[in-house]
Amino acid sequence: MLQLSETTFGTKDRMIGGFTAPPTGTDFGERMLNKVVSQSIRHLFSQSESVDVSIRCSPSSKLLQGSIDNFKMNGRSLVIRKDFWVKEMSFETDAVSIDFSSVLGGKIRLRQPTQAIAQVVLTEEGINHAFSSELVKKRLLNIDTPELTNLSGGEPVSFTDVNLQLLPDSKIQIFAKTELPNGTVPISLTATLAVERRRRISFQQPQFNEAVVPEELRGISRVMTLAFAEILDNMVDLDRFDLDGVTMRINRLETQGKTLVFSGYAQIEHFPGNG
Template sequence: MTSIVFGNLPVPGQSGDRVVSKAVTAAISALFRQAEKLEAIVRAEPVAKLFQGSVDGFDFIGKGLLMYSGLRVESMEFYVQSVAIDFGAIFKGQVKLKQATQANMRIELTEEDLNASFNTPFLVEKMQQLTFNGESLTFETVELKVEDDGSLQLDSRVRVGYAAEREKISLKTRLEVENRRRIQFTDVSYGDESTNLDLCQALVEHLNNMLDLDKFALDGMQLRVDQLRLRNQKLTLYGMANITNFPRRTATQAAA
């Protein structure tokens, strides 16, 4: 087994272990703008199996990950079993899968992460694709709070078209997963502070159409969620990742 932790730790093991682990770690790190901690573990016994491209498993654990879209994730874990790789591509600094594989995953976002994500240009732009009564919308800061009862509180102010006054949005919702891929606002209740109920309902409908995990997944990766939990000021997702190609940094990310 070979383990690499970002930093200046030495890499034990034979050369095959070092080459594969370095390539995997470098390929993963390129997907993020920043990472507080990133650990890649390649498992192969005996090590000679690597030269045939056979890997018993691959584990990835990351903390404090900042994506190029501006989205931040508190922790992300993937556990892959029995994967076949193109060993020759390693020497070109690439990681290529010979066949599709699956990974168990766990993704955790803090309340702070959720707030930061909903206020990034990446998500604000998607939210502003909604029009109301033919008018464009401009969102001010979106505030999210994970409540003790496992619900989510959302508050914001929205300007409709060129109106001088902002509409107040205030709602409390449960989160559920539909068809393992769509995060849905359910059992929604609207606060007395909301100034336009029709606008609130239109926003919820828009968010339910927008929060499709396939729209946020890395290229070559499909995320499917089996369980979603809101607790202790955190959102945690448990499920599977279907991986057809090892994710790569896009041209847009490279220019960021």
């Protein structure tokens, strides 16, 4: 088995800290493959604490024909697109067929797509950080749909200060504020997370939490809370967050304490950065 490990605390320009290989019997092709895999994996992330990759190929001579039994990746404290924090990500591929001549050129080119089982772990803190990212904020600010502007005197509506709490049994609680022309209205809801079509996170059975809202604001808060729930329900689609050459699909999700765990698979069309 070939192994490489990479540890860093900087940006992706500093990500490749080094790799380890078996002490004996490591030929040029194995060393080259280790190097190219490490360079490819780094393109997935803006930043990382550690990424470990192990490649299984027995006998190793199969590399010359471009045949790899599988490879595994385990990463910790990863950042995707500078704003999306991932506590852990791992995947293990099926058999992989590569064009070995591409390795000699510093790239890995797949002869055909391959699949991998995958798991992603997010923290409550990381999810809340994502709500402050530009990609998410632009979907929550200055919303001018007829349903909302009819309630705000024709002015756009914004949702700010979003704070999500993970609860048992795949439930979540969200607190936020609605910015209206005549002031700020607090909103709060609980909902159950579910997966639709293996790629969309659905916020099901939203319930308004009136206890945390002043009595005089509960009427408008209830309406805005349910409108916010509908926006969330149409916002989290994995196709918007695909990694380079890797399409993620979810089979199940569950809350585990202050983490949200996704299990599914990845379709790898090409290695990152190899187009």
